[in-house]
Amino acid sequence: MTTVPSSSIAPPPSARSSPATWIRKNFFSNWFNTLLTLLILAGLLWWASGFLNWAFTQARWDVIPKNMALFFAGRYPAAQRWRIWILFAIVLAVAGLTWGTLVRNTPKLLTRNVLTWVGVAAAITILLPVPTQTHIILLALEALLLATAWIGHRVGYKIPNLVNWLPLIWGITYVLTLWLLAGGFGLRPVSTNDWGGLALTLFMAVSSIVLCFPAGVLLALGRRSDLPMIRGICTAFIELVRGVPLIAWLFIGKFIFPDFLPIGSPTPNNLLRAIVVLAMFSAAYLAENIRGGLQSIPRGQTEAAQALGLNPLLTTILIILPQALKISIPAIVGQFISLFQDTTLLYIVDVQELLGMANAVLANPEFLGRRGEVYLFIGIIYWVCCYAMSVGSRRLEQQMNTSR
Amino acid sequence: MTSTTNNGEEKIPFWRDQRFWRVALQVAAVVLVIILLSVLFRNLTGNWTRRGTRFTYSFLTNAASFNIGETLISYTPNDNYARAFLVGLLNSLRVILLGFIFTTIVGTVAGIASFSENWLVRQISRVYVEIVRNTPLLLQLIVWYFTVFLRLPRPDNQIILFNSFYLSNTGIHIPWPSGSLLTWLSVLVLIAGTIVAFMLWTWRTRLIVERGESGQPQLIGIGAIAVISLLLLIFGLGWQIPQSPSSGQVQGGLRLSSEFCGLLFGLTFYTGAFIAEIVRGGIQSVSRGQWEAARSLGLHSGLVMRLVVFPQALRVIIPSLNSQYMNLAKNSSLALAVGFPDVFSVAATSLNQTGRSVELILIIAATYLLLNLIISVVMNQLNRAVQLKER
Secondary structure, X not given: OEOOOHHHOOOOOOOOOOHHHXXXXXXXXXXXXXXXXXXXXXXXXXXXXXXXXXXXXXXXXXXXXXXXXXXXXXOOOHHHHHHHHHHHHHHHXXXXXXXXXXXXOOOOOOOHHHHHHHHHHHHHHHHOXXXXXXXXXXXXXXXXXXXXXXXXXXXXXXXXXXHHHHHHXXXXXXXXXXXXXXXXXXXXXXXXXXXXXXXXXXXXXXXXXXXXXXXXXXXXXXXXXXXXXXXXXXXXXXXXXXXXXXXXXXHHHHHHHHHHOOOOOOOOOHHHHHHHHHHHHHXXXXXXXXXXXXXXXXXXXXXXHHHOOOOHHHHHHHHHHHHHHHHOHHHHHHXXXXXXHHHHHHHHHOOOEHHHHHHHXXXXXXXXXXXXXXXXXXXXXXXXXXXXXXXXXXXXXXHHOOOO | OOOOOOOOOOOOOHXXXXXXXXXXXXXHHHHHHHHHHHXXXXXXXXXXXXXXXOOOOHHHHOEOOOOOOOOOOOOOOOOEHHHHXXXXXXXXXXXXXXXXXXXXHHHHHHHHHOOEOOHHHHHHHHHHHHHHHOOOHHHHHHHXXXXXXXXXXXXXXXXXXXXXXXXXXXXXXXXXXXXXXXXXXXXXXXXXXXXXXXXXXXXXXXXXHHHOOOOHHHHHHHHHHHHHHHHHXXXXXXXXXXXXXXXXXXXOXXXXXXXXXXXXXXXXXXXXXXXXXXXHHHHHOOOHHHHHHHHHOOOOHHHHHXXXXXXXXXXXXXXXXXXHHHHHHHHHHHHHHHOOOOHHHHXXXXXXXXXXXXXXXXXXXXXXXXXXXXXXXXXXXXXXXXXXXXX
């Protein structure tokens, strides 16, 4: 039934096994395995035939292409939708650049693995039932991602310092995004009520990430502080926030928060309140992840820094924090992924993000009963985004593992 | 405000004195928090006096006048809000407790399956974890509810399995103990039997190990208990098998509504994927020598996992499990999205009716904080039990 975990065992002898022995070893090594294999194969066949039958005969996929704009941009004015496309292009370009620079030390960017994924992505894009124009735009976006990644890889190899500029580049991108979405300064202003779909999901997630990261670091430092009052305040905040479900916090943001504002002051907009709640919630979780990283820094680091005459503030900023953050990268990215997923909860408090948009589409009498199709589609979108993030974080971790 | 000095030392200015800053920082932080809280509180009272409301829980005794779809205790819309919350709380607890059991099973099986010799089993475990962890929970809940349980046939055309499971889009009926006096007596006897059997088993192991005896009498005793338990399980509990007197109607047994099933399945499989990863990490943390030593004693791989590796992995697994259970408890509040009346969704309905937002949110926060506290205390006890006992 079980084998030794692969990571802790010496590599097998290099004798090439033929496919036949591989199959025998992996599927039919004893009666139990044979039975298991046959049962699973039968189950898979039953499920696959049912699914394919649904997908090709019963499912009516026209709901996806007809509402593509809604899924991606919500009720954004049609005349202004080019701004969303440009926004996606910019984000993808910067993402590609980041990817390229982060893997700058690998000899080849386009490994077989990457090429396979590119092929799969291109194939899916071509198979998508959307107008030809959208096909071209999507393929162009994928090409843009690859091109910028290639440039990043090349340039990053030449100028290793480029990595340090990435946060600034992302900061500029964020401001640019806000400007493109909201308008002003020459662009036609678009009210936040018209933002929606994937664009809004990404915007909410990124804004919350930007806000929650510094807050999380401060909370973690506060919780590790040797000043009892500060430690107490931070601990109380973290435990209180983590103890109550996110949806309750979103209700607080929606129903109670306006009551806490000065009398007669205007209520801040729905999106802003949601972002603040999401950021506060994630900051508390992030603080715990970073605390783990802080705890793993040996005391000798602090003592050495003090011996050099650094004061506590400088010790923290220059010596402890960089090491702690590096260690907690996987946990931090994991937190960002769950924040991205948690944006779906915003639909319960009437923010028209991707899931909210999907439900709005399903409420349309023309598309009643197409839940399977729509949910599968947005599920794939979420999956791709989160999987990309987790793969990226694993790569980043390997890249930064300079200690050995 | 000035720094303290020792005799004969030159006085250092207070802004260079760390002791001063330690105190000043803390005082500043506390003052800041107090100011913030008092401003918020003043705004709140100000807003409330302007609207003419004040903080009160008197509404709890008013008639709730909304119906709750499924209840464990009797409830009518004439009952008061306090009872409605109790109904919601019991519903929450039902989902959470069942969720703990099922998610532990699913997670452990999936985690162990990732070490299977069978390639298919390994891949299925991996695909399950990757899919579930990378899609939002709310989406999964909605998919389970709307596209699985609401897609079941209508009650007049329901699926019947083994003549005792009735599946339709209004809910699932399963056989369930009747709940008579006999049932409860049988449950008591079963619990007692389990304890006695466990004690017999440890006694037998000790006899075999220390005195080299065969342990045959104890084995017979355990066998007898097993037979009695089996008989009690089949006959003593008084199983009620659902019956369908006319088409579309089911009587007897336990009815699980589609909302409940959707929520339970969604939470179980979502948390299960995280537990699978925790279990995998725990098993990987057991050193290779343990596997090899156990194999060299002649144990086959299933036994190695069960007797040697898994108990050691538990030490790594249980602390992380704690936070997953807490997450499951908190995530059960998403019942609102599938229309299952848990404590949060009852409170949300009450909020709509009474507008008592602050009071209700305080109830919700207190409920979940208390739940988390209980889970944490229990899990820490469990953790203490499995930890390595060193002198």
